[in-house]
Amino acid sequence: MTNAEKNRLKDKAFQVFGVFCTFIGLVILAIFLIDILIEGLARIDWDFITSLPSRRASRAGILTAWAGTLWILVLTSVIAFPLGIAAGVYLEEYSKKTRLANFLEVNIANLAGVPSIIYGLLGMEMFGRVMGLGGSILAGALTLSLLVLPIIIVTTREAIKAVPRSIRDASYALGASKWQTTWNQVLPASFGGILTGVILALSRAVGEAAPLIVIGALAYVPFVPTSPTDEFTVLPIQIFNWTSRPQADFLVNAAAAIIILLLITFILNGIAVYLRNKWQKRVKW
């Protein structure tokens, strides 16, 4: 066997290995999806989406759960979006490479790895007790904002880093200030990447149950929340609650609720893909 043949063989082997690795993830995901769909799909109907929780599995619905999830989603994005982007812009464009900046950087990276229940404990004390928000939607959204902020900050910075140096230099050369350069050149150019990060962060927030249970989100809420100070429940909590019931019918409900939650996540990811494509087409250097 010649050297070239050997290399070609190695190449082939790695290709097969790569395909195998890709498929492991996909196959497991497919098994999970198929299992959930078989179990839950038949349970989803208009009544299921518009009914209140009930002790009878066949009559129970997820109205208040997904309404709560939607509330949380909107409030969390309103809070985390400006904060995260502003922090990212500051760290990338303004801050000098001092010790403090280094310290902040390391901490933000670490925060992204803190277990979500810790944020729940922090949120309960800070927002629930000290600020007196209790177990309200606002307390939940603030807690989840803390949870996703590190992710948003990190992706914002990455997106901003990807903007070529020459764009900034050209802007400065025309006499623009730092703010004008950031606002008119850097942010529009990186906005697709930033939005993608924000939306992926939000789809993580949508799946969280633990920190919300800690701050006092409830399991049985028989009314749709109408203001940020109302009490609430979310889909993951409803799912968690149903899976721990003894009756098998509740497990079917849980599967159906999981499908709805997946749908929400898929929609969010779809929006992320769409926005990225739209912004990437617009940016031409």
Added chain:
Amino acid sequence: MSNVRLTYTKLNFAILLGGSLLLGACGGNNKTEEGTNGTVSENLTGSIQIDGSSTVYPITEAVAEEFRAEAPDVKVTVGVSGSGGGFKKFSRGEIDLANASRSIKPEEADAAKENNISFVELSVAFDGLTVVVHPENNWVKEITVAELKKIWEPAAQGKIKKWNQIRPEWPDKEIHLYGAGVESGTYDYFTEAIVGKSHSSRGDYTASEDDNVLVQGVSTDPLALGFFGYAYYEENQSKLKAVPVDDQNDANGKGAILPSMETVKDGSYAPLSRPLFIYVNSKATARPEVVEFVNFYLDNAATLSQEVGYIPMPEEQYKEQKAKFQQFASGSAKK
């Protein structure tokens, strides 16, 4: 291609948003037609906050659901922070009622006293902790409390590992233990009843707060022995075998006794049948909707607890609990 996907996503999103607007309007007419006891005045308003044990949750949820049909303007919410979490909020005065699968601990009661909260404990139903083995297990016909203690006490850790260490005629095979997680009221109750000291047991067993996980474990492991709430056994009878328990006290039924509606209700399934409680905050009893709700709870707990898998108490006991509550409510109203 990407365009097609795009419109699809947009459509879905629009449906979701449109749905949410519609739903606000039609969420109210979910009344139930089933007959429930007790008359509640239609014009009560206000809100009632309940939190605590996830074991008691299904009963309270059922009561809240029915109460909604009687008093539609009272907002009842129920959380599941666990008995301990519930008592913590209860003693801070953050909630009106606490669900509990164990009695309040002295330190929790002290915390409540510090905040000037007095309370009343009301039992609402029974649960029979069921000792189970795999259906293929043909050697265990019954077990005594002393043997259970031998298995579960802290001293058994790392020592009692085989079935024949418990009874010589049982096989020389490993025993695999499954039980409630240490944070649950179920664990506290089981250790109190079996080991004799609450919150004390061996640590080398498969623990889960989720009883379905335990069901799964015992039903797939021929060498397993586990315990969990009666409802989980009842729903999975084909996959599990319940073990009759002998407390060696003939005063409450001779010999080993299987848990069932009857044996738990009449107290002969001892010591593993446990009462489930709600605790009522004295300040909350000043509000008519809370008083109505608690009375409604005690009036309907018998039917509703059975419906969600628990065992109702005898009728006289509900009357006693109701009298106890009445006395408490009028007592705290005077203060």
